[in-house]
Amino acid sequence: MKGDEEATGGSTEVGERRRYELDDQGFDEVPKKYRKFYRRWKGPGDELAPNEIFCPVCRIVIRSPREIRPGDRIYCMACMTRLRAVRGPDGRIVAEVEYT
Amino acid sequence: MRDFLDAYSIQYWLESCPQGYLEGTEYGHRPGEKEPELLLDDPTLREQAISTTVQLVVGERCALAASSGLINAAPDEASRRFLATQTLDEARHVEIFTQRLYDLGVKKSELEDVIDAFANPNLVKFAEILLEKVDKKDFVAGVVGQNVILEGMAFHVFEMMHATSEKLNPKFAHTLSGTIADERRHVGFGENRIGSLIQAHPEKKPEIERMQRDMSYYMLATFADRFRDTASREEVQRMRREAGSDGAGSGTWQGANLADLEPEEMERLLADTILGEFKKRLARIGIEYQTPARP
Ligand SMILES: [Fe+2]
Ligand SMILES: [Fe+2]
Numbered sequence: 330m331k332g333d334e335e336a337t338g339g340s341t342e343v344g345e346r347r348r349y350e351l352d353d354q355g356f357d358e359v360p361k362k363y364r365k366f367y368r369r370w371k372g373p374g375d376e377l378a379p380n381e382i383f384c385p386v387c388r389i390v391i392r393s394p395r396e397i398r399p400g401d402r403i404y405c406m407a408c409m410t411r412l413r414a415v416r417g418p419d420g421r422i423v424a425e426v427e428y429t
Numbered sequence: 430m431r432d433f434l435d436a437y438s439i440q441y442w443l444e445s446c447p448q449g450y451l452e453g454t455e456y457g458h459r460p461g462e463k464e465p466e467l468l469l470d471d472p473t474l475r476e477q478a479i480s481t482t483v484q485l486v487v488g489e490r491c492a493l494a495a496s497s498g499l500i501n502a503a504p505d506e507a508s509r510r511f512l513a514t515q516t517l518d519e520a521r522h523v524e525i526f527t528q529r530l531y532d533l534g535v536k537k538s539e540l541e542d543v544i545d546a547f548a549n550p551n552l553v554k555f556a557e558i559l560l561e562k563v564d565k566k567d568f569v570a571g572v573v574g575q576n577v578i579l580e581g582m583a584f585h586v587f588e589m590m591h592a593t594s595e596k597l598n599p600k601f602a603h604t605l606s607g608t609i610a611d612e613r614r615h616v617g618f619g620e621n622r623i624g625s626l627i628q629a630h631p632e633k634k635p636e637i638e639r640m641q642r643d644m645s646y647y648m649l650a651t652f653a654d655r656f657r658d659t660a661s662r663e664e665v666q667r668m669r670r671e672a673g674s675d676g677a678g679s680g681t682w683q684g685a686n687l688a689d690l691e692p693e694e695m696e697r698l699l700a701d702t703i704l705g706e707f708k709k710r711l712a713r714i715g716i717e718y719q720t721p722a723r724p
């Protein structure tokens with residue numbers, strides 16, 4: 330579907346969520362079995378895929394096996410922060426921190 | 430979803446840190462790695478590297494004193510345990526940066542004199558403001574000062590240094606990458622734990638905001654001293670020339686090619702990045718960022 334690729338986060342919020350095969354991208358800061366869920370952030374020009382979200386607390390990229398949509402709850406194991414995906418002012422999906 | 434306080438376990442720390450990214454390291458870097466010859470053979474470059482490393486030791490000694498001091502001020506068991514792991518992380522940082530001073534040729538008998546001679550007075554003031562809160566067992570202010578302000582600063586300084594060292598000095602870059610990984614947990618604890626405590630203690634906000642403004646001022650003053658120093662400028666230019674670079678030796682950070690920047694531009698980029706992050710982090714925990722005076 331066109332438009333799908335345009336916004337970062339690319340979520341259409343309707344229908345089946347796309348699924349993603351995750352590979353280990355060398356992020357070694359969490360125990361081995363969780364490494365494929367994270368990657369390093371490459372700086373301001375780094376384009377995020379629809380299954381990826383930036384952790385605003387520790388500045389790494391969290392990767393989900395499926396497309397991320399607003400309302401999803403996400404855990405950043407690198408900084409132990411609970412996040413919730415929301416639609417940002419520019420239409421991109423961003424993570425908001427949830428405090429207890 | 431697990432309870433976030435449950436994540437602060439020694440078990441998790443063991444699996445991710447000593448049994449994870451630190452496994453097989455020696456003082457934080459790969460075994461056998463050495464400081465570059467260029468740095469060891471050139472007196473100006475060596476002195477600059479010593480001076481920079483002294484600031485890291487000063488910052489880490491402050492973090493060690495603060496994290497250990499806050500253990501008994503913490504209101505819950507999980508925070509005490511987290512701070513115990515942080516205390517060990519900070520002690521390790523003190524050790525690995527001290528080891529770097531030895532690797533750069535500082536003699537053990539001269540260590541304290543070298544630290545006294547090179548420690549930036551503004552960085553010392555920065556540390557004193559935080560340690561005053563810790564001495565008063567003020568947990569909320571202490572954690573904001575340490576895990577948001579001190580660590581927020583260290584996080585970016587380490588990232589920038591990592592970008593400049595990645596190709597020129599892999600030993601130092603590896604030492605830094607383990608500390609950056611540790612800092613992620615520390616800043617995470619700061620935000621997560623304090624986010625809820627601030628809501629319960631709104632009366633503490635003005636004092637914390639004042640502390641943030643004062644610490645930020647001394648941070649900027651430290652950067653001004655470091656980057657405006659003519660020898661530092663010489664260091665950057667020489668490193669670039671010797672590395673045969675038009676940029677090949679330094680990395681990119683925050684979207685900028687560091688090799689293209691003059692020292693003042695680097696100072697501005699670093700200061701603006703850190704202050705911008707302070708603002709966002711403090712807003713998330715309900716504290717209003719106070720703009721510091723520019724030194
Ligand atoms: Fe540290
Ligand atoms: Fe730290």
Ligand SMILES: [Zn+2]
Binds near residue numbers: 386406407410
């Ligand atoms: Zn994170």
